[in-house]
Amino acid sequence: MHVRDLDSYHRFVGDCRRADGASVAAWMVEHGQALHWPRYSNGAYVGQQAKAQAAKVGLWVGKFEQPWDWRASHADGKAPSSQPLGIVNRKLVAQSGYSCEPRRTCKQISSCDQAQWYLQNCSWGGKLDRDSDGVACRLGRCT
Numbered sequence: 001m002h003v004r005d006l007d008s009y010h011r012f013v014g015d016c017r018r019a020d021g022a023s024v025a026a027w028m029v030e031h032g033q034a035l036h037w038p039r040y041s042n043g044a045y046v047g048q049q050a051k052a053q054a055a056k057v058g059l060w061v062g063k064f065e066q067p068w069d070w071r072a073s074h075a076d077g078k079a080p081s082s083q084p085l086g087i088v089n090r091k092l093v094a095q096s097g098y099s100c101e102p103r104r105t106c107k108q109i110s111s112c113d114q115a116q117w118y119l120q121n122c123s124w125g126g127k128l129d130r131d132s133d134g135v136a137c138r139l140g141r142c143t
Helices: 024-030 046-055 067-073 090-096 112-121
Strands: 002-006 012-015
Touching (some): 024 046
Antiparallel strands (some): 002 012
């Protein structure tokens, strides 16, 4: 790790690299495991985050509020809302019997419920909703 600075809490701010020289932070952002925080990264990971968002991987599979936005909206000390965030629950995934591997096409999907599950839970699920109306595959009986 190359230490660049100390933050206001006296924590190290630096750049971690793998043995091959690749940035760990860039990899994490590109795979949806971390967020690009413009306040501190000065735009260094904009491209990686756009790629992760488009592919709906990692954090981008579900819905969430970016931590800095959440903190700003709760600076008054009020309790957080109980609104669900659409985070994938691994137990529910296991109980569903479906799996994101291998990728599916609409021709391979036999039910509306199955199509919607893939749309909502798999990084590639957006491809099943060609008209972006929130309904996967249009199997004729899905409404």
